[in-house]
Amino acid sequence: MKKLYSVCFSMMLAALVFALVSTTATAQKYTFTPGTTVQGVWNGDGYMDLNIYIKNMTNSDLALKWRRISSDFPESWDYSLCDNGNCYPGAKTEAEFIPFGAGAEAFMKLSVGPNTDQPVGRLIYGISEVGSSIEDTVTFIVQSMP
Numbered sequence: 001m002k003k004l005y006s007v008c009f010s011m012m013l014a015a016l017v018f019a020l021v022s023t024t025a026t027a028q029k030y031t032f033t034p035g036t037t038v039q040g041v042w043n044g045d046g047y048m049d050l051n052i053y054i055k056n057m058t059n060s061d062l063a064l065k066w067r068r069i070s071s072d073f074p075e076s077w078d079y080s081l082c083d084n085g086n087c088y089p090g091a092k093t094e095a096e097f098i099p100f101g102a103g104a105e106a107f108m109k110l111s112v113g114p115n116t117d118q119p120v121g122r123l124i125y126g127i128s129e130v131g132s133s134i135e136d137t138v139t140f141i142v143q144s145m146p
Helices: 004-027
Strands: 031-034 037-040 048-056 064-071 076-083 085-087 093-096 105-113 119-128 138-146
Touching: 037 048, 048 138, 105 119, 105 138
Parallel strands: 037 138
Antiparallel strands: 031 048, 048 105, 064 093, 064 119, 076 085, 076 105, 119 138
16 A cells, blocks of 8 residues: 555656646746736726736747637627737637747737726636647736726
């Protein structure tokens, strides 16, 4: 029985080490400013922009992609997402960033004009290198308080 526990513990430890190494490797290639979650309160006037900047920490061009993981924005909210120069109206679910050079920054910008149908909306995206399945998660949170 001890041997079974030892084998299970070793497997779990190996999986944890792999997950930590994978996350660390991704984090060293790019960083997020101001962080992976941004939020804002819409005052009822026009549109609001929320930005996340992604800095290339490598010595070469970086090609990233994004995919929408979840959204609870109501259909009546008007929004678009821009990624380093390309802008997409509301329902786009995935795209690739324009590659950006060593030390340069790309961005994700959410422009939103919510209404009072729902007081809070969240958009969650996975960001990864093109060709990789290891993702970082970014979240945009909008409170509608007209």
